[in-house]
Amino acid sequence: MRSPSADVIVIGGGFSGVLLTYYLSVAGSRVVLLEAGSLGCGSSSACAGRVQIIESETEEYLDLVLSGFNRLATLREEGVDLEWELPGHITLLSTTEQWNVYQERVNRLRRKDVTAEMLDCEALQRYEPGLAVRGLLGAAYSEEGHLNPFNFLMGYANAVRRLGATILTRTPVTGLEAQDGTILKVLCTRENFIADTVVLACGAWTGRLAKQAGGYLPIRYTHAEAMVTEPLPRIIHHHVGMAGFYETVHGNKPTVTLGVAQHPNGTLVVSNAIQQSSEIDQASTAWGMPALSNALRKHFPALSQVRVVRTWAAPSPFLPDYLPAVGWLPGFANLFCVGRVAFGTTDYSSTCCGGCQNDLGTARYTIFGFIFSKPSYIGRQSCHRPLM
Numbered sequence: 001m002r003s004p005s006a007d008v009i010v011i012g013g014g015f016s017g018v019l020l021t022y023y024l025s026v027a028g029s030r031v032v033l034l035e036a037g038s039l040g041c042g043s044s045s046a047c048a049g050r051v052q053i054i055e056s057e058t059e060e061y062l063d064l065v066l067s068g069f070n071r072l073a074t075l076r077e078e079g080v081d082l083e084w085e086l087p088g089h090i091t092l093l094s095t096t097e098q099w100n101v102y103q104e105r106v107n108r109l110r111r112k113d114v115t116a117e118m119l120d121c122e123a124l125q126r127y128e129p130g131l132a133v134r135g136l137l138g139a140a141y142s143e144e145g146h147l148n149p150f151n152f153l154m155g156y157a158n159a160v161r162r163l164g165a166t167i168l169t170r171t172p173v174t175g176l177e178a179q180d181g182t183i184l185k186v187l188c189t190r191e192n193f194i195a196d197t198v199v200l201a202c203g204a205w206t207g208r209l210a211k212q213a214g215g216y217l218p219i220r221y222t223h224a225e226a227m228v229t230e231p232l233p234r235i236i237h238h239h240v241g242m243a244g245f246y247e248t249v250h251g252n253k254p255t256v257t258l259g260v261a262q263h264p265n266g267t268l269v270v271s272n273a274i275q276q277s278s279e280i281d282q283a284s285t286a287w288g289m290p291a292l293s294n295a296l297r298k299h300f301p302a303l304s305q306v307r308v309v310r311t312w313a314a315p316s317p318f319l320p321d322y323l324p325a326v327g328w329l330p331g332f333a334n335l336f337c338v339g340r341v342a343f344g345t346t347d348y349s350s351t352c353c354g355g356c357q358n359d360l361g362t363a364r365y366t367i368f369g370f371i372f373s374k375p376s377y378i379g380r381q382s383c384h385r386p387l388m
């Protein structure tokens, strides 16, 4: 008989791992979280803090995002100061095809009572007087949020510790020992761990660990770069971004899909210069920063002399269908995955409570409140078994 050192071992201390640890701890599990570096040192510390709504591709995904969004707006009551703001998002549109796609999204949002509208160039100029609108067809406006990602992560990490979970940083998992579809041991350099359930929450690194254990999860990633400027007088009033982030992710050429917001302290956080990458590398590149600066200057000409105070890069993980991956890995009895989260998808309470509403008759089904359009890589058995 095994003697578990925890009920659940969570591997990875980014948003996914820390949040899941929180919900599991609230539900009464004994959890040990193992993080290779420091908390948030992967993609989570690169995050620009935008709480997206308009990018929700399907009706069901939008419902999930709105539930997370509404929860974030009330988190202050739980002692986490997220520096929550509602700047709204403006998606710049330059082709008729983009206009039509976003018109449909705006209609969908309005049906859900989310404030959203299409803006012609005149209206866009009123919303963002500093923006150069030449060459644009207009924009889509949507109600959206912004938060401080570090407060978000550390707030949850503190809550997790208060709830009695163990967080071990500087503890890289070197392998998973599996037998007959069951993970028996989580191997680390100093000691090994045993638990009833093991969760992979390693962001862009998840696919590697899954493969090492003999499993398959097609988490991909691009190399995404960002920067922050010196504080400036107010010049940008909303979160402003270009359409086509996912087209960029697909493309082979390095591309900038600009996303910029000005924070209450006056700094501008500017992302993303994107390159395809087969290796995870967290260094800024000689191409990325000039490319990002040029895109910023093109859209906000008054910012041509602004000073950049810090640059960074991280893998931007995604799945082929761009939806979150939350569920049991096929072929394993006790290996769970949480990957490709965005802020709006971080309400895992239904995961822990086992709020299972499967609809196996269709290609799209719900696992504990999370929606997947391609059931092939997350096991269907997950529909019958909650994590807790």
Ligand SMILES: Cc1cc2nc3c(=O)[nH]c(=O)nc-3n(C[C@H](O)[C@H](O)[C@H](O)COP(=O)(O)OP(=O)(O)OC[C@H]3O[C@@H](n4cnc5c(N)ncnc54)[C@H](O)[C@@H]3O)c2cc1C
Binding pocket: 011, 012, 013, 014, 015, 016, 017, 034, 035, 036, 037, 038, 039, 040, 041, 042, 043, 044, 045, 046, 047, 048, 049, 050, 051, 052, 171, 172, 173, 174, 201, 202, 203, 204, 205, 209, 224, 225, 226, 271, 272, 313, 314, 315, 316, 317, 338, 339, 340, 341, 342, 343, 344
């Ligand atoms: C430039 C940029 C801007 C972004 N902006 C936004 C935004 O505005 N809004 C938004 O919603 N999303 C944004 N994202 C995406 C978001 O940051 C990620 O989706 C999210 O952080 C992923 O969290 P995660 O916990 O799944 O992965 P990560 O944060 O990468 O966490 C995985 C962790 O696992 C650890 N790990 C890996 N291997 C091992 C191992 N063997 N043993 C132990 N630990 C291990 C890593 O060290 C890491 O800390 C942005 C991403 C980038 C790159």
